[in-house]
Amino acid sequence: NAGVMQNPRHLVRRRGQEARLRCSPMKGHSHVYWYRQLPEEGLKFMVYLQKENIIDESGMPKERFSAEFPKEGPSILRIQQVVRGDSAAYFCASSPGTPNQPQHFGDGTRLSIL
Amino acid sequence: SQQGEEDPQALSIQEGENATMNCSYKTSINNLQWYRQNSGRGLVHLILIRSNEREKHSGRLRVTLDTSKKSSSLLITASRAADTASYFCATDARGNNRLAFGKGNQVVVIP
Numbered sequence: 001n002a003g004v005m006q007n008p009r010h011l012v013r014r015r016g017q018e019a020r021l022r023c024s025p026m027k028g029h030s031h032v033y034w035y036r037q038l039p040e041e042g043l044k045f046m047v048y049l050q051k052e053n054i055i056d057e058s059g060m061p062k063e064r065f066s067a068e069f070p071k072e073g074p075s076i077l078r079i080q081q082v083v084r085g086d087s088a089a090y091f092c093a094s095s096p097g098t099p100n101q102p103q104h105f106g107d108g109t110r111l112s113i114l
Numbered sequence: 115s116q117q118g119e120e121d122p123q124a125l126s127i128q129e130g131e132n133a134t135m136n137c138s139y140k141t142s143i144n145n146l147q148w149y150r151q152n153s154g155r156g157l158v159h160l161i162l163i164r165s166n167e168r169e170k171h172s173g174r175l176r177v178t179l180d181t182s183k184k185s186s187s188l189l190i191t192a193s194r195a196a197d198t199a200s201y202f203c204a205t206d207a208r209g210n211n212r213l214a215f216g217k218g219n220q221v222v223v224i225p
Binding site for chain 2: 035
């Protein structure tokens with residue numbers, strides 16, 4: 001399967017724990033995007049990364065959230081000290097990075113905070 | 115920040131009928147894209163239309179863009195039960211690949 005792969009599909013954490021969400025982009029894509037979707041709402045942009053570089057993190061909360069896309073391995077979205085309000089579906093997308101290209105999405109990670 | 119707004123929010127139609135959804139946005143854009151999301155899944159790209167284009171077709175889908183009115187429409191012709199999904203428009207304001215999504219249209223096609 002050469003599509004965008006996200007894992008885990010479902011993640012349950014207790015308040016105060018850390019959540020790590022992983023995303024492997026589509027083959028040949030070097031740009032990764034993370035979005036958050038609350039129930040009954042559209043996706044909200046969080047962060048845009050290239051290998052070893054954060055291009056745009058203007059949608060990321062200032063505290064507790066971080067993202068990386070290392071030279072080797074998947075992109076990671078990390079949420080520290082999770083709170084109930086972090087419960088959402090987190091989607092990763094990838095693209096070649098050139099303008100006017102569609103983004104290809106994974107099936108998301110559904111994060112539930114107890 | 116830029117955000118698409120779809121209208122109507124929910125649509126229920128009989129199989130074989132056409133479904134039309136509209137999307138409006140607030141600032142100038144580089145391109146506008148439509149995506150489909152089935153329940154519990156990720157988004158699937160349908161059509162990208164650039165700011166200098168007015169209409170685009172893909173199979174049973176037709177998208178129009180009116181930059182003077184800052185609006186777009188998605189038409190699904192001869193709908194099928196498999197078209198049941200949520201449909202989102204998303205705008206790329208500066209060609210920087212940062213997409214701003216609307217809240218989505220839920221479409222139910224009754225067999």
